Amino acid sequence: MSINPDPEPATAPSKPDLPDDPLALDNHLCFAVYSTSHAFSRLYRQQLARLGLTYPQYLVMLVLWETAPLPIKTIGERLMLDSGTLTPLLKRMEATGLINRERGSQDERQVLVTPTAAGLDLRAKAVGLPPSIACASGLDLDTLRAMAAKLTILRSNLLDEVNRE
Amino acid sequence: MSINPDPEPATAPSKPDLPDDPLALDNHLCFAVYSTSHAFSRLYRQQLARLGLTYPQYLVMLVLWETAPLPIKTIGERLMLDSGTLTPLLKRMEATGLINRERGSQDERQVLVTPTAAGLDLRAKAVGLPPSIACASGLDLDTLRAMAAKLTILRSNLLDEVNRE
DNA sequence: CACAAAATGATTGTGCACAATTTAAATTGC
DNA sequence: GCAATTTAAATTGTGCACAATCATTTTGTG
Structure with missing residues (x-):
């Protein structure tokens, strides 16, 4: 980590006792x-309340x-979630x-998930959300795109390390 | 949101049916x-196992x-967490x-949290973590710093919107 | 064919998150 | 000085996350 934006001012650090501590929360x-x-999650909770969805449920609908x-x-x-999370959520x-859940006919192990008519109708109420959240972010689209791209690379590197044990 | 890195190629999009859909998960x-x-969280879970800490508990120790x-x-x-999360965690x-928890003497409403000797000793075992995670991230320190700074601004804007109701 | 190995979900148990409410203590306002 | 308000934690209830385990089904191989 060690994310300290200050190039060691040496004279007036905001945290005198921890000038560049790698274990500082802010780093x-x-x-x-x-x-x-x-x-x-909190902002989506507000916006999704009228749709009757939680944030993870919204991701499933997407x-x-x-x-x-x-x-x-x-x-x-x-979504990078396992059955222990998804089974009760679904x-x-x-x-x-x-949604509807039914066992697959050709492979009885699978459970096939299908949106109901109500689930499909919800999409029309959801289209306003992304612009609303983007506005709340206070950042321009190029910045948001760049952040998403860097986070995706970071996530990939972290998961590689997890799977390397 | 609408984070689509493609400037509308119009000819060979990766998702032909959803060329620039704001409701696409990847946007x-x-x-x-x-x-x-x-x-x-998963990477920290691995690294923190030998310290006997979960990730939120690690944040409290920081x-x-x-x-x-x-x-x-x-x-x-x-940590931007409420008592409903912290009380059972602590x-x-x-x-x-x-840690130890004891009611404050001058203000009996407060519960003061103090690390035990074991809690303080744990710090020595934790110093290796940030460099290890930074390495796993695969990104250089300047990039990590820049991401943290942008996320902090984004978080602040989102929370402003949450509190605006 | 038989049968071991792999794949798919469900289950169980632990630990966050957080809204809403409650309890008790401290502060304020008159 | 004391009721009304505010504040700090705890409690209650719901919903993720995820490790570990289990049951069922499918698949691969001799």
Whole structure:
């Protein structure tokens, strides 16, 4: 980590006792990502309330609006979530009438997830969200695009390391 | 959102049916942040296992290694977490012997959190982590610093919007 | 064909996050 | 001086995340 924007002023640091401490919270990129993720989640919670969706449920709908039906496995690969997360989440979405779940006919192991008519209708109410959030971000589209691209590279590198054990 | 790096190639888009769909998952910066946060969490889970810490517990220790004792309120402001998250988390940390919790003497509402000797000793085992994670990120320090700075601005803008209702 | 290995989800258990409410203590306003 | 308000934590309830494990089905190989 060690993300300290100050080039060691040596005279008037904001934290005199920790001029360039790698263990300082503010030097942790992971915390910037973690806390920004929570900030997104809170803003989406407000915006998604009227759609009756949580943020992870919104992500599932994004995937299903692109392609459907899909097995849970594919949804999990797309969102990087496992069955321990998705099985109960999808059961809640089925209970609220947004999706249907049924075993695949040619492969009985799979559970195919399909949006209901209500789930498809929700898309029209969701189209206003991305522009609204982009506006709230206060950053221009080029900056947002550049951040997403760098984060995707970072994520890929981190996951490579995780899988290297 | 609308984070599409392609300037509308019109001829060979990677997703022919969704050339520049604002509702496409890959156009959501929030998902890049969300999934990168999970990737960090998984890598830290591996690295922190030998310290007996979860990632949020590690963040609490970072705060306490900077300043202690601290009331729960201050820890929550620093990490942007509320008492509903911190109270049980700190109780678990007390149970594992990393911190002590005691009511403040001058203000009986407060619970002051202090690292134990074991909690302070853990710092020596944690110093290797930030460089290890920075290496795993595969990005140079300037890039990491720049990302953290932009995320901090983004987070601030998002939270302003949340509090504007 | 048989049968071991792999793939797909479901289940179980732990630990965050957070909204909403409650309790108790401190502060304020009159 | 004391009721009304504010503040700090705790509690309650819901919903992710994820490791570990299990059951079922499919597939690969002799």
